[in-house]
Amino acid sequence: MMYYVYIIKCSGNTLYTGITNDIDRRMNEHFGRTEKCAKFTRSHKAISLEALWNCENRSIASKLEYRIKRLTKEQKSALIADNSIFSQLFGEELSELFHREII
Secondary structure: OOEEEEEEEEHHHEEEEEEEOOHHHHHHHHHHOOOOOOHHHHHOOEEEEEEEEEEOOHHHHHHHHHHHHOOOHHHHHHHHHOHHHHHHHHOHHHHOOOEEOOO
């Protein structure tokens, strides 16, 4: 099963990072502001999917989600703009486990 880590741009120029194994369903929840969307995207309207990475393992995806959430907003924005800094931010080991998808 494939897992995805994503960053969504939200109202107030904020960023939300999440993880899922069904990206279409999860985006529908966030953008539709359904009862299953994150509390954050309920109060900060989701505007656009900015970045998306996939991997084959939930544990590894959770580690990336945690590491992204610890970045500053400036670092997240830089990562969104230029995926080549992925290994600089997270190391070669993690960078070999993830593939950035074209949105």
